[in-house]
Amino acid sequence: MTGNTDTRPSVLVRVRERQELRLAAALWHADRRLAATWWGLLVARGLLPACFAVATGVLVAAVERGSGVAAPLLAVAVVFIGMQVLGPLHTSVSGNLGDRAAAWLYDLLTAACAAPSGIGHLEDPALATDLQVARDFDRGMTGPPLSISMDFIAAGLVEFVAGLAQACVLFGFAWWAPPVLAGGWLGTHWLLRESSVWRDRNTPEVRLAQRDADYAYRLAVDPPAAKELRIFGLPDWVLARFLASRRRLHQLQYEATRMRERSVLLSLALVLAANAVVLWALGRAALDHRLALGALIAYATAVAGSSMIAFGGLNWALDGTSASAAAVLRVTAAMREADAVTSGGRPADGLPRREIRFRDVTFAYPASPDRPVLRGLSLDIPAGSSLAIVGQNGAGKTTLAKLLCRLYDPQSGTIEIDGTDLRDLDLAAWRGRVTAVFQDFVRFELSLRENVAPRETPRQPGMGELDGIVAAALAEAGADRLTGLDTVLSKGYPGGTDLSGGQWQRVALARALAAVRLGAGLVLLDEPTAQLDVRGEMEIFERLLAATRSCTTILVSHRFNTVRHVDRIAVVDGGAVVELGSHDELMALRGRYWRMFTLQAERFAAGAAEEGEDEVALDVLS
Numbered sequence: 001m002t003g004n005t006d007t008r009p010s011v012l013v014r015v016r017e018r019q020e021l022r023l024a025a026a027l028w029h030a031d032r033r034l035a036a037t038w039w040g041l042l043v044a045r046g047l048l049p050a051c052f053a054v055a056t057g058v059l060v061a062a063v064e065r066g067s068g069v070a071a072p073l074l075a076v077a078v079v080f081i082g083m084q085v086l087g088p089l090h091t092s093v094s095g096n097l098g099d100r101a102a103a104w105l106y107d108l109l110t111a112a113c114a115a116p117s118g119i120g121h122l123e124d125p126a127l128a129t130d131l132q133v134a135r136d137f138d139r140g141m142t143g144p145p146l147s148i149s150m151d152f153i154a155a156g157l158v159e160f161v162a163g164l165a166q167a168c169v170l171f172g173f174a175w176w177a178p179p180v181l182a183g184g185w186l187g188t189h190w191l192l193r194e195s196s197v198w199r200d201r202n203t204p205e206v207r208l209a210q211r212d213a214d215y216a217y218r219l220a221v222d223p224p225a226a227k228e229l230r231i232f233g234l235p236d237w238v239l240a241r242f243l244a245s246r247r248r249l250h251q252l253q254y255e256a257t258r259m260r261e262r263s264v265l266l267s268l269a270l271v272l273a274a275n276a277v278v279l280w281a282l283g284r285a286a287l288d289h290r291l292a293l294g295a296l297i298a299y300a301t302a303v304a305g306s307s308m309i310a311f312g313g314l315n316w317a318l319d320g321t322s323a324s325a326a327a328v329l330r331v332t333a334a335m336r337e338a339d340a341v342t343s344g345g346r347p348a349d350g351l352p353r354r355e356i357r358f359r360d361v362t363f364a365y366p367a368s369p370d371r372p373v374l375r376g377l378s379l380d381i382p383a384g385s386s387l388a389i390v391g392q393n394g395a396g397k398t399t400l401a402k403l404l405c406r407l408y409d410p411q412s413g414t415i416e417i418d419g420t421d422l423r424d425l426d427l428a429a430w431r432g433r434v435t436a437v438f439q440d441f442v443r444f445e446l447s448l449r450e451n452v453a454p455r456e457t458p459r460q461p462g463m464g465e466l467d468g469i470v471a472a473a474l475a476e477a478g479a480d481r482l483t484g485l486d487t488v489l490s491k492g493y494p495g496g497t498d499l500s501g502g503q504w505q506r507v508a509l510a511r512a513l514a515a516v517r518l519g520a521g522l523v524l525l526d527e528p529t530a531q532l533d534v535r536g537e538m539e540i541f542e543r544l545l546a547a548t549r550s551c552t553t554i555l556v557s558h559r560f561n562t563v564r565h566v567d568r569i570a571v572v573d574g575g576a577v578v579e580l581g582s583h584d585e586l587m588a589l590r591g592r593y594w595r596m597f598t599l600q601a602e603r604f605a606a607g608a609a610e611e612g613e614d615e616v617a618l619d620v621l622s
């Protein structure tokens with residue numbers, strides 16, 4: 001065998017990656033002054049009990065000697081007041097620092113999620129667990145929010161430092177006393193730590209139970225599910241699910257708590273032995289007159305105080321909080337690396353001028369890398385033409401549109417725009433040339449104007465011109481009488497309003513049409529009229545084709561009454577294009593398209609005859 005096969009990280013790396021240190025780094029980055037104050041207060045509070053023990057000993061010694069007691073008394077008073085005052089101060093600094101650290105971590109996470117050019121990093125299964133913890137880290141689901149847990153952490157660390165400092169006082173008595181005593185108390189951490197209740201809340205099993213419970217809870221309390229819950233008679237079922245997953249969660253936590261009991265006896269024995277040895281030595285020294293009363297009191301107080309080691313330090317709050325902070329830091333770094341979509345340098349102005357060409361494209365989503373959606377797909381789309389993509393549910397039609405937006409890159413093959421690999425084009429410039437209406441288009445809780453023209457565009461018009469473009473786009477989408485441009489499209493805002501599904505779809509269409517007026521040349525329409533009524537659909541579709549006449553338009557649709565109006569139709573099946581041509585050509589072919597069209601036409605005829613109407617929605621492909 002050759003070479004070094006040990007791939008474990010070095011000790012230094014492992015120490016650096018400890019989640020507690022990552023939390024400390026996050027605090028420091030979030031606000032250095034506040035973090036320094038927090039640590040300063042922590043050390044001061046930790047040292048005060050040891051100072052108190054020594055000052056008390058000195059005071060008793062002064063009383064015993066009959067010398068001046070003013071200075072020792074003053075020292076005791078100052079230390080005592082410090083112990084009383086610094087606590088509340090530390091609490092308020094903890095809350096503030098926790099808020100800032102949470103905000104810093106959320107900013108980091110938001111940027112890491114939103115900044116990458118592609119979207120594969122959000123679906124990468126290797127990052128899924130960390131991403132789930134990171135998304136909810138400060139929402140009180142797996143532990144208290146940072147602003148609260150920082151105070152628990154502070155209290156724990158203060159006790160830990162206080163215990164150690166008081167143990168150190170015993171160096172004045174015997175060199176071996178502090179290690180014995182501190183070792184005994186520290187042993188409790190070692191024995192109890194792995195069964196920490198809070199840590200167990202972060203296991204995948206607990207997270208799943210938590211997620212289940214939260215989901216059922218949201219179903220019960222949020223308005224969107226209210227209709228179907230009632231119609232399908234599901235309230236009891238939701239309640240039962242909620243209770244069952246809560247019960248499971250509590251059971252897991254209970255088991256974790258019981259686990260802790262197993263180590264308690266051993267911890268107790270260790271601690272009793274360590275204390276007995278030190279106290280016995282102190283007692284012997286006092287009886288042998290090797291210790292004055294003042295020193296005895298100081299040391300005895302220190303022995304009692306060193307017990308704080310057991311109760312402080314690496315407590316549940318530190319475990320839970322640092323696990324979450326570490327998950328955020330890990331996942332943000334990993335997402336940066338996972339962003340495979342990087343910009344090329346070639347200009348995209350005016351593209352496509354000649355054609356878009358899919359060459360032998362194979363693509364699988366990050367979540368299911370072994371199941372390619374597209375398998376060696378080839379397709380030429382002349383610039384300025386309209387193409388409809390049809391096929392069964394899950395055939396990969398939307399995926400084609402997403403690849404054209406370069407939200408992902410194919411694993412093999414290329415997408416070429418006028419002969420240039422899409423990967424070589426300047427990404428922002430290319431995206432400025434593309435506009436899309438996806439099935440799950442976004443509904444911004446913003447004004448109507450911002451919903452129609454929400455982003456920086458290649459050509460930045462003045463406000464007056466922009467309003468003109470927005471108004472024209474709304475008119476083309478049949479949404480010009482919807483509401484004022486400044487009205488926020490959300491009932492949650494004062495003066496805001498909500499829209500119906502079809503009205504929202506018109507707003508999404510207006511967004512694409514405004515983008516065309518602002519410079520887009522490739523229009524992707526994924527079921528753009530699915531939520532419109534029949535008359536609205538035909539009317540809007542004609543207007544859409546007219547408004548995008550100068551563009552390359554790709555339409556994904558199951559509705560053949562719209563599909564037949566485009567220049568060419570591609571039938572996708574098994575990850576490849578199986579038929580391509582105009583409506584007439586494909587009908588003459590009498591292949592798959594013809595079958596689907598005929599089936600739809602028959603249903604149309606049957607529906608029209610049954611209902612006595614001239615227009616019936618055609619929605620057959622499945």
Ligand SMILES: Nc1ncnc2c1ncn2[C@@H]1O[C@H](COP(=O)(O)OP(=O)(O)OP(=O)(O)O)[C@@H](O)[C@H]1O
Nearest residue numbers: 123365367368373392393394395396397398399400
């Ligand atoms: N983000 C994703 N991660 C993993 N798999 C995905 C993802 N999006 C889609 N898929 C899968 O890829 C396949 C193709 O999906 P796509 O949305 O492209 O189909 P479609 O032809 O547009 O279907 P429909 O007609 O139902 O809209 C489906 O099997 C789907 O489950």
